[in-house]
Amino acid sequence: MRAVLLAVVVLVCGANGLFLPGAEYGRLKSSAPVTSWFSRLRRQPKPTHRIIDPNEDCFLVTSEEGELFFKAPSDEPSVCGIYMIADPDKRIQVTFNYLDVPCENGGLVAWVDGWELNGQVWPADSWDDDRVVESCDQRPLKKLISRQNAALIQYRVPARGKGFAVTIRHLKKARPCNVMLFGSEGVYTLRNHGETGNCSIIAVAPATVRILDLNVGQSVKRGSLLDVETGTIHYCTKRGIPDYVDVGGANGLDNTKMEIVDNVCGLDSYEGRRPWYIACEDTMVRLVSSGKYHNSVTLAFAPLPLEEIEHSDLICGMNDV
Ligand SMILES: *[C@@H]1O[C@H](CO)[C@@H](O)[C@H](O)[C@H]1NC(C)=O
Numbered sequence: 001m002r003a004v005l006l007a008v009v010v011l012v013c014g015a016n017g018l019f020l021p022g023a024e025y026g027r028l029k030s031s032a033p034v035t036s037w038f039s040r041l042r043r044q045p046k047p048t049h050r051i052i053d054p055n056e057d058c059f060l061v062t063s064e065e066g067e068l069f070f071k072a073p074s075d076e077p078s079v080c081g082i083y084m085i086a087d088p089d090k091r092i093q094v095t096f097n098y099l100d101v102p103c104e105n106g107g108l109v110a111w112v113d114g115w116e117l118n119g120q121v122w123p124a125d126s127w128d129d130d131r132v133v134e135s136c137d138q139r140p141l142k143k144l145i146s147r148q149n150a151a152l153i154q155y156r157v158p159a160r161g162k163g164f165a166v167t168i169r170h171l172k173k174a175r176p177c178n179v180m181l182f183g184s185e186g187v188y189t190l191r192n193h194g195e196t197g198n199c200s201i202i203a204v205a206p207a208t209v210r211i212l213d214l215n216v217g218q219s220v221k222r223g224s225l226l227d228v229e230t231g232t233i234h235y236c237t238k239r240g241i242p243d244y245v246d247v248g249g250a251n252g253l254d255n256t257k258m259e260i261v262d263n264v265c266g267l268d269s270y271e272g273r274r275p276w277y278i279a280c281e282d283t284m285v286r287l288v289s290s291g292k293y294h295n296s297v298t299l300a301f302a303p304l305p306l307e308e309i310e311h312s313d314l315i316c317g318m319n320d321v
Contacts, residue, residue, distance in 0.1 A: 071163035099139035122253035196291030207283035210275035217243035242290040249280025261314040280316035
């Protein structure tokens with residue numbers, strides 16, 4: 001099981017910039033598991049104005065709104081990131097109040113509509129070029145708004161005294177589809193709102209996942225007279241059922257590389273199901289919808305107990321070796 005634990009540590013240490021290539025995140029000294037940078041965050045006070053300390057905050061995760069300032073302490077070309085996360089029903093708006101980052105020597109500030117870690121992006125299954133806006137010399141004039149509750153500012157400022165200031169706001173988002181969980185604990189309902197396509201939830205940590213309520217592939221959009229409790233149907237894809245829920249995880253943020261432990265569908269309001277134990281860097285659930293049904297699945301996430309790792313239902317990366 002050592003491999004799993006090591007993988008978690010590597011996720012935190014080896015955060016290379018994809019959009020700002022060629023440099024490791026500077027001065028990253030943390031070797032604690034992923035869950036610890038979420039817990040570290042909770043202990044922080046609630047400053048609405050904050051100056052980024054280049055020695056401490058190169059890999060900064062924040063769930064706060066407010067203003068952030070960065071001023072480069074040296075000419076060193078380190079790549080750093082501000083990983084922003086909000087409540088599941090919010091999206092993130094960033095305004096650059098000023099930006100004084102010369103383009104020389106690779107100076108760059110990038111807005112990323114999503115997260116990037118170790119060269120993998122989230123949400124990878126709905127990625128496009130519009131998700132990245134790069135700037136130097138001139139600040140982006142428009143407000144940058146994410147499509148989901150997580151976004152990232154990556155920056156490399158190899159010019160002493162230069163820097164930028166941003167204001168982060170959390171805006172209400174109707175009908176959230178892709179959601180990142182803050183930490184590995186929480187209850188969330190994924191819905192398709194009657195639409196075609198995939199919606200997903202990710203916890204950036206190993207976790208247990210339990211379905212509290214399931215209504216997938218059952219409630220026809222029009223003319224449904226009564227819904228019959230089918231119970232939870234397993235391996236729905238093998239049975240050719242078009243609407244289902246994939247449960248699994250991946251070593252990395254890329255949800256197209258998700259390893260699947262089970263897929264379920266049906267109508268089941270019984271809460272007492274056994275959870276899946278997912279020993280992966282990231283725990284993922286994906287709701288796949290044909291558009292014929294109103295689907296919803298309510299999920300409870302909890303941290304994976306360390307002593308359960310070897311009894312996990314899924315250990316990611318085992319097929320690679
Ligand atoms: C939705 O997920 C399924 C299962 O992984 C995949 O086959 C399909 O291509 C995805 N659809 C979209 C629109 O990404």
